[in-house]
Amino acid sequence: MGEEVVLFGTRGSPYTCRIEIALKLKGVQYKYIDEDLANKSPSLLKYNPVHKKVPVLVHNGKPVLESLVILEYIDETWQGYPILPEDPYERATARFWAKFIDEKCFPAIFKSCWGEEKEREKAVEEVSVVLKILEDELKEKKFFGGENVGLVDIVAVVIGFSLGVYEEAARVELLNKEKLPRLCNWIDDFLSNSFIKESLPPRDKLIAYLRNRFRSGNASK
């Protein structure tokens, strides 16, 4: 069956990264197209006229948008590695934590490093609160998905990878190893996974990019 899978993304974006992880876990062959967000390609604008954003997954010419929607689409379309569990209650739990990370964790992490100066202190506190909640949720599990990487782990690339990169680039400390031992172990396991490693952008390049984008010059964004 002739099948074409194209992923429009930007290197460095955790949202794009999630999709690459999922596709690799499923063993799906795909073509990756890197978008320059300051100069979006006509293809991207055609496939995502509503939000004009990445990532966009195009499967046999049909676009799927929004990283969480794409992850569910990937899980439902390609068999093999399960991204979501079978049981409806466990699925609901996974979806809940995925949203929590997207809506509460990542914005706070981003703001604490790259937000307006006056917002940063409050954001740092917020990060401490949400990371503790995740620490507690992890309990004795190796991954949020249990024995293996699942939806929540994939979405949590913002914690597994982005968090450390932002800390270094912004010179802000967010991960308290004494208070968050389980989360720290999780990060180690996360970064050791081969499919995840393959999907991560080069760290140093990303740090340089972030510093340049958000810290160079002064004032205006």
Next chain:
Amino acid sequence: MAEENKVSLHGFFASPYVRRVDLALKFKGIPYEYVEEDLKNKSSLLLKYNPVHKKVPVLVHNGKPIVESLVILEYIDETWKNGPRFLPEDPYKRAQIRFWASFVHQQVFENMVLILKTDGEAQEKTVKEVSEKLSLLEEGIKSIFPEGIPIINQENVGLLDILIVSTFGSYKAQEEVLGLKLIDPEKTSPLLFSRLKALLELHVVKGALPPHEKVVGALKFMRQNALNSASV
């Protein structure tokens, strides 16, 4: 499925988020106990079931809580396979519906709340934004149903329909309180409006929406509160 199926919904009568779950349960014909929460004095049960967000709606199924309205809707659809299926079988159509449901939830509804809570220039700006979003939604509806929308009945309501009713169902009350029209049935939203009207005729929906005056009262109260706390 488990023989013992105890379902309860913790909610607040004026919350459209709760309304979504309420509608879903009714469309599926699932018997449940409704617990009205006083949001200024949340029950210890609510805090136990939703320690992270401390919000309604919370669906409790055989003692296990599920929170976040969209998560609950999918849970209901996956657990009770009788009645209308809220999401279609085809993964691509599912992705489209999820995208637009999320769009209504985040892009449209959250902005409508802002309209209620602001006035003057800030409100005007948001009204314009909502109008733009509604245009996009109209296009979205067309793309989901390229052959035209099927006639709605209680057997084929879907996820997006539930979002539409819970968001726009009390449009008359919204218009009364705000003194402006949010949905334009002629220019911007003919499909949306006709779908909404068809949904409002359904027996389940008629039984689920609170009376006009009650909604007007709740909206006025929320608006007053917001404007009072905003003014310095």
